[in-house]
Amino acid sequence: MKGSITARLVLMFAAVALATFALAGFALHSVLARELERHQYEELDTTLRNLQFWIKAIGTPERWARVQARMDTLTPEDGSVRFWVLSDDPRFQYGKGLAEIDGLAREADGRSSSVLLPGQERPFRTLSVRIPANEQRPAVRLIVGRNVEPYARTRQTFLTALVSLGLGAVLVVAMAGYWIARVGLRPLELLSTEAQALRPKTLSQRLQTTALPVELSALAEAFNGALSRLEEAYAQLEAFNADVAHELRTPLANLIGSTQVALSRQRSAGEFQEVLQANLEDLERVRSIVNDMLFLARADRGEVATGLVLTPVAQEVRKTIEFFEFVLDETRAQVAIEGDVLAEARLESALFRRAMSNLLQNAIEHSKPGARITVALREETAATWITVSNPGAAIGEPHLQHLFDRFYRVDAARNDGGEHHGHGLGLAIVKAVASMHGGQVSASSAGGVNTFGFSVSRAG
Template sequence: MKRSIKVRLVAMFALAALLIFSLIGGALYGVLQRELARHQHDELNTRFLDTQYMIEHNGDPARWPRVQAKLDTLTPADGSFRYWVLSDDPRFQYGKDLADIEKIDRNPNGMGNLTLRGRAYPLHTLTKALPAFQERPAVRLIVAVDAAPYMHTLHAFMIALVGLSLLGVVLVMLLGYWIAQVGLRPLKQLSTEAQSLGPKTLSQRLQISPLPGELSDLTAAFNGALERMEGAYNQMEAFNADVAHELRTPLANLIGETQVALSRQRTAPQFEEVLQSNLEELERLRSIINDMLFLARVDQGEAATSLVRTSIALEINKTVEFFEFVLDESKMTVKVKGDINAEASIETSLFKRAMSNLLHNAIQHSTPGAAIVVTITQQPAIIGIAVSNPGKPIAENHLPRLFDRFYRVDAARNDKDQSQLHGHGLGLAIVKAIAKMHGGGVFANSIEGVTTIGFSIPATGAITH
């Protein structure tokens, strides 16, 4: 079950409101409880002082009935206040249920509680021993206040507090739902706009200007993803078109030559010549397919695994020796310079393949007698291998796309030129893939008639993806 952001926000609003109301309610309840207790204490003190003075200055048994009458007057009918005078002399006693009070009263002087039979709540008491005066012996004066009204007040306050808190939580939930609905409206609009996107509207972008700041960053990131997806989609379409074109040419050649060969009687040498030509086209087809499968594996995350620590210059020289015949025929030279002592952990077969493609590219686009330079540059983290050759300058806008599959600077090149040296447009894409498999990258520049194309690998041989 999908959890709604709106529901989660409402739930969080409710929990926050409940927590706040609970804290405030607890604080108010504590304040009320302390104030009621203080009020009881002050009331007891006031009544006790009024009674204490009257008893302390009365030691005549004949006048004691007046004290009792006064205490009867001070005692409310509802019994919310009670008075007791405990004495060893029965003439100077006062209060109801004195026998019970004498049994249960164990409170020392000061504040205390007294629980009587038949009462739900205890009595809060203030007790003090009064010294003897004239014929009156020492007595204990107890003034008590009934706690029931205060407890009823606290109980009513608690019920009202809980009810108002729950009502407040409900109101916060309703208000929170409305706030969440209004607040998430831009997100809903953004979602509706995103749902309208499709393969035919990849160039469309989500509007950022009317959105709040939090969604603007998300929308900008989404638009960036759309831009990358559009680029990948366009590249895939171009790739599919280029693949179809590259495969169509050799297939057309195969079909054409075969049809011509079968159009009339041929001798065995003539059929052999046709088969030889067809074999060349089939080899070209196999080369294209193998390169495409290699690039597909790299796209899926395949990395170089058979790493060997070796000299970079040594592996370059081995690759240059492989081109010795082509170089002699074109009267070209290859010079290796730079940090010739540089070493790295590489998969030698892949490294040679990348160097072979770079040298193929340099030879193909250089004039006879040109001097090709391979430069090794060692930095703390990476080692760069650059192949430079004189030739026709490459415009700045073409340089970033040289490593794209089937990309050609000169679209007018004929198929014959393309088929000479990895001419199906995957040579530099493979260089980029091999650099990626080693955790490196590629670079290209064309300055003052000298084109430099190369790749880099980690100096430590560590593969990072």
């Protein structure tokens, strides 16, 4: 049971019960002690008043004997109650051990004191009163005392019973808590058993939540959500591996085929040069795919943009457009910058231009010659958006949410085999750059215009 939830619950049940019973026992013991003490003083006060009434009326030694006889009668055999009368006249004194209680004579009336008499294990609690002189009797002090032993014994008996009952109750609570914990955690054990039965080959299997308590139902639903994400990620990984293999297979097959053809017979240096030139193009394509994959792998590991500098966004966009000057001239396309042209953001220029190049490349490839491409800048509270719009064929809504996935293509017509980004990683890299800048991506298609964009956090 070490480290188990059941053990923790049992210990908590026992600790709470122990604390509760301890507090209740302390309160009861305190109440009992006060009540016993009050009861003692009430008995002492009643006896003191009765004797005080008798002594006040006594004024001669002859009548004093009657008072002594009455006090002898009131003194029990066990000596638990005793009386003392202190006086300057020895004829009007009474009691044993007057020397031990002589100091009590100097206390105020009614003042309680404790005195330990010889042969006693516990002290006597006392009350005293001064009685003025009458006739031949001088002023005297009457002291009434009661041994606290019976009351102390009662308190001790009560405390022993209280502790015994408390410990027994804690034990009962602990046993009941163990049973309650086992019963309460039974659904969790069943859920754990069901989870252990899951296998990699049955990723579509889910935990049953209908019969679970509310707390465990939420946990099971969260676990099922994780399973769904895992299944989706596994499916994406399988598709991704297949796409990588497909993308690399074509250039590798071209390389192997052209090389085999070149080696099949004697060739001139010029012919070998042509083969090597063609192979170089396929090797460049393979290198591009590998570099893009390595970049996306770093982004997946959570790499963020470093060396951020507050930069005018429009300035970086213009520099990227200049890079496409020859392509734009060839296609007669025009690129215009609109929106918040004075917007600024903290950027890593190399990454930003890479994403911007991919968006412009995508727009140019999927636009007719002479098209007008628009780059719109929009400042928001926390981010700056950069979107690239171009006229083109409508893209269905089901495809829009997947366009930034790796190797995703709407249809064969969009896979036109571009020289650099025809392998389907361009928009995935845009998404990675946006993520590295704390931003997001967006895609829309309406009115014959397709718009792709990304944002960068203004906070950097």
